Amino acid sequence: MDPGKKWTSGNSPSYWAEWEGSQLRDREFLTFNDGDRIIRLVVRRCRLNLLELHPDQVVVHHWGTHRADLRPFFKTHGLARPEIEVVLRDRKKEIVTTQNGDDFLFGDRIDADFPLDLFISKWSSRFNLQPDDWTPAPGTRSGFAWGGVEDSIPWIALKAAWRQAAPLICLNCDQPTILTNFGQPWTGMLNRTAKFIHVCGTCRRSFRDDSIKDVPGWVALNLEAEVWPDCEMVWDRRVKL
Numbered sequence: 001m002d003p004g005k006k007w008t009s010g011n012s013p014s015y016w017a018e019w020e021g022s023q024l025r026d027r028e029f030l031t032f033n034d035g036d037r038i039i040r041l042v043v044r045r046c047r048l049n050l051l052e053l054h055p056d057q058v059v060v061h062h063w064g065t066h067r068a069d070l071r072p073f074f075k076t077h078g079l080a081r082p083e084i085e086v087v088l089r090d091r092k093k094e095i096v097t098t099q100n101g102d103d104f105l106f107g108d109r110i111d112a113d114f115p116l117d118l119f120i121s122k123w124s125s126r127f128n129l130q131p132d133d134w135t136p137a138p139g140t141r142s143g144f145a146w147g148g149v150e151d152s153i154p155w156i157a158l159k160a161a162w163r164q165a166a167p168l169i170c171l172n173c174d175q176p177t178i179l180t181n182f183g184q185p186w187t188g189m190l191n192r193t194a195k196f197i198h199v200c201g202t203c204r205r206s207f208r209d210d211s212i213k214d215v216p217g218w219v220a221l222n223l224e225a226e227v228w229p230d231c232e233m234v235w236d237r238r239v240k241l
Helices: 013-025 032-045 071-076 116-124 155-164 215-222
Strands: 050-054 057-062 085-090 095-100 144-146 178-181 197-199 205-208 231-234 237-240
Touching: 032 050, 032 057, 116 155, 116 178, 155 178, 155 215
Parallel strands: 057 085
Antiparallel strands: 050 057, 085 095, 144 231, 178 197, 197 205, 231 237
16 A cells, blocks of 8 residues: 555654655655755645745745744745745635735834824923814824813823823834823723823834723822813713713
């Protein structure tokens, strides 16, 4: 019987890799197609990812959905840059996808119209009072109300949080990020969800902190009493805190 037809529960994927490899070793020489077959064999049987590193290019061989999280490797080796071409080769379906190296940064890419420079400028003035401090910071959504500011967050509250709360560290740059949103806005008919968003000014990626569960407790701890919200928003209604 052909040994390739034998199967027992004790035959692991490495067994089949060794058997198929032995069939190749029995030949007098290997062809180019054999080399490609070996790559497909390794990523299929061993469920490994094979990376080829070239100048300004990385080729990743993987089998179907068995693709590793490449972000730690790209960070360690400085490959998460826009000028690096990343070629993803799904050896199961022989589908090739091309991406840029910075697609493998941690976090989410911020929107093109996000006013990052404004947030950085306000963060730099976090110890100073400015005339517009009681105006809403653009793009914020909190589920609270401060005076005439409903659901958004006034700059003065963000500045208080910047002064008190420990900043989240960027997973890409290992530098402190800027808190750009906090609160617990409505996310459904009966549900509110804690929403703490941090943005890195260097790599321009945003990160969500899901570790905070007690939002009112966090507000009381990290905001001075004079900038606590007056009410919480229940859809379009104010409810006194």
